[in-house]
Amino acid sequence: MKKKYSPILITSLALLAQIGFAQDVKLSPEVKQAMDAVSADKIKADITYLADDKLKGRGPGTEGYQMAVDYVIDQLKAVNVKPAGEDGTWLQKVRLRKATPQDAQLAINNQPAAKGSFVFFPNPAAAQINLTAGLAFAGYGISEPGLGYDDYAGLDVKGKVVIVLRGAPEKFPSSVMAHVMSTDNILKVAANHGAAGVFIALPGANARVPDLSRGSYSVLGHNGEVVVSATYNKKISVLAAINAAVLTPLMQQAGKDIRQITDQLKAGTPGSFVIDSKVTLSYASTYQDILSYNVIGKIEGTDAKLKSEYVIHSAHLDHLGIGKPVEGDSIYNGAHDNASGTASVLGIAKIYSQIKAKPKRSILFVLMTGEEMGDLGSGYFAKHPTVPVKSLVADVNTDMPTIIAPLLSITALGAEHSSLANQVTQAAGYLGLEVQPDPEPKQVRFVRSDQYSFVLAGIPALHVKYGTKTADGKNNLNDFVATWRAKYYHKPQDDINGIFDFEAGKKYAQLNFLIGYLVAQDPVRPTWNKGDIFEVK
Template sequence: MKVRELALLSIVLPALFISTNVKARKISEPVRKAMEQASADDMKASITYLADDKLKGRMPGTEGFQTAADYVIDQMKAYGVEPAGDNGTWQQNIKLRKALTAKGAQIELNLNGKPFDAAAKHIAITGTPVQQDIDVSGKLVFAGYGVSEPKLGYDDYAGINVKGKIIVILRGAPSFFESSVTAHVQNTTTILKVAAEHGAVGVLIGPADSTLKFVSGSRPAQYSALDKDGRVTVSRSFYSDKVKLFATIDQQLFNQLIQQGGKTTATVTQSIKSGKTSSFDIGGALHIGYHSVWTDINSFNIIGKISGSDPKLRNEYVVHSAHLDHVGIGPAVQGDSIYNGAHDNASGVASLLQIAKIYHNMPQKPKRSILVVMVTAEEMGDLGSGYFAKYPTVPVKQMVADVNTDMPTIIAPLLSVTALGAEHSSLSKKVDEACAELGLGVEPDPEPDQNRFVRSDQYSFVLQGIPALHVKYGSKTADGKNNLNDMVKVWREKYYHKPQDDINGVFDFNAGRKYAQLNFLIGYLVAMDPKRPVWNKGDFFEKH
């Protein structure tokens, strides 16, 4: 045996010894027995019910969503979970606003003093949820990615004045940004926030993918959550009434604007991708007047509590979250127009119900309390979780962590996982301990380009300074090919956000059971640790 192999064994064998001892050190026999009560059959039954055609896709504000809510509340009652919503109820009520731009927007684009009459064909305007009639004008400035992170050595706003102007940007980030930071800075909420802080009155976003079909006029309907005073409090399309215009432009207009500034799209894109800012005045001005049409929808989160056993720590909370909603009824695909959302996210809701069942079978509850939170309007931009994270029904500083469950994609045996966001905090240690207990491998995110870190409800908690994570499948497979990511890509193409995502699709309910056990165990380890989870020292999200 070679010296290198001996050295490797000296690392692996102690690691194996530690793994087998995690069980004895961390997990008691009563807890193991309670975990065994998680049921693949129960998972299947819950998914089957929640993804039935009679629920019509669980769109917020519909009878189908209410039917789903009634089901999960009944299940939580059966498991001894206590209501923890508004005024001792199960619900936290939320008003959602749908905003759509009416036809007939007035668009005037001038380049070097000359009108560009065809501009309306190349611009799609986002409806605003705060003021129905908008009239905005401003000079045009190219501001790279619209990113301002001087501590990371990159600031598109350095050296330019965008006050009172309309910025043109591309969505993205320099290649040296790590994946979760990239996902954060190119999130539209962040883009609009940074633009407002620098005084811009409008944002035009160029095409991230020139192969996508562009439709001029109005962007698809955008949703926001309103607070109790009727003000917009959570939105992916609005941050401040100072930014009066948020629109996308197609490749042709983007190229023309860059050329107007004396640059080329290729050189500018290459420059900012490499980390060298390339912001400049375009030499043009834009005026737009438009009207937004509103529809308000009443919906709610469902919140349950499992009280902790420690006299002091029971006043702190570990959150298990999952979104109950899906997208309702839409364009027919192969003759079916009901978007059932079996994987997305009936499977995540079923996981939370199994976590509640595990706690129900424990003779002694953990030190900290547990919140089981089924949120609304995730598909509309994480609105339910965003509202709960800002206005929780418990003191916000007493929420120590969020373990989110969204579309675990239970289509094959669960052999390894990736815990999105855990690498930013001490939660990573709990993930390692839980995975060691269950014999699971832990991997980095295999699909960083999917921006999954900001695409589900854990991100809402991160924005409020609460360490959070979202467990997804790893790549490991039983045949040793370790190509589960490739299988998921094929699955996603056929099922994701399509009517075909129903109970007749591909499922491994035993994997679902194991997934629920893992999420339970991560949360349980946090709930038992006298120390609260903390962000890694100096981490990007420590103060964001």
């Protein structure tokens, strides 16, 4: 029987963890001195190299990505980190499959759907899909009885294609909202209820379906099976996106008003129903397989028992490679995203190299591929680590820390779900940083980076981002970031010539080091909060 949990419980536990159990951090002079060894100039140098045009955007499987791999290995070697990849190497092979949809056909009640009104996500395991099935509208596609919400309650979807809207009830906490509305979770829930397919509806009058002409990516296991994918579930034949041209007639036929339904769902009341229609579809998928790598190093702990457990410091090494030109530039350098995060992990490794008395637990440094393709390198490592999976106790991830202004406050995405909130509060307090709620919950950042792969694997994880505090007291850093993001994020303009505050980069590295170090020193293994959504899954 599932335990009951609520947004109030989750929030209360997070506050208790951050306030009630906070303790002063007492560090040895050696650790304090080591933390000061982080250099803003070195962080700048690492970002400068990794975001150089000669690396051509660090696309997985490219020469530029291999240059990045070689660079970080050299940097880790220089600070006495040992290899922890496959077969005594620094590397873990990640076999990526690029799948591209072809020859898509869709008809509702034998009436062909208009071109541009739908798109099929390619199937990485089946080259040809043909399906005829009934339809059902399943709200947001969420089934969380413990949160008092279930779109599938009383709805028979066995063998049907379910139509869902992207979103979640407004009463849900931001990280819970991000989790339940993720494509991976929507597919999992639909599969658990016996659905044959999922159509994600875009109801806006001007909404366009995504362009998948460049394909989508998955990870193949050693036997060629699909083991990681953000848009594939082996029990679901088809995932598609449809716009209003397909959705509206179906709603009208069922006598439903999509605006009323949307308001109802936002308010937390499901509104699911079977649609008296049939869908007929077919499409093909073509494949291109690519070999890429995660880079993994370790520092061995000192406690006789705890050294067999690992705290992970992670960041993704890849970016978007070469793409559509913007203002005459086609190299997507990824200086902030995520050369800065990689530089931060290298800075953390530097701190550990300066500490003679290593922590009780061992430390893993994992620089991952395929984050921009759907957290693929982290998804593979979390499921198939190069150390025993049960030995992984926590992940402290760094992805695009956005070092464009002084770091005065932080948001620790995911920490509210576990005892890691204790270490966050202690580390932030030591460095004089205020811990704040997520200032941009609609960005659903919790599920958009590699820490989410570890959470899904049952490993407490977090991702530290900026808060709102500013030096001038206006406390509107999120507004400044929004303006910055519009110009630089996922654009060729994200190079070393953009906006940077390398001292903020230094503080990020110190903070994430200290969070991980406190976990590594704590004799008690991190745990999920009692009754948390991730504990009961």
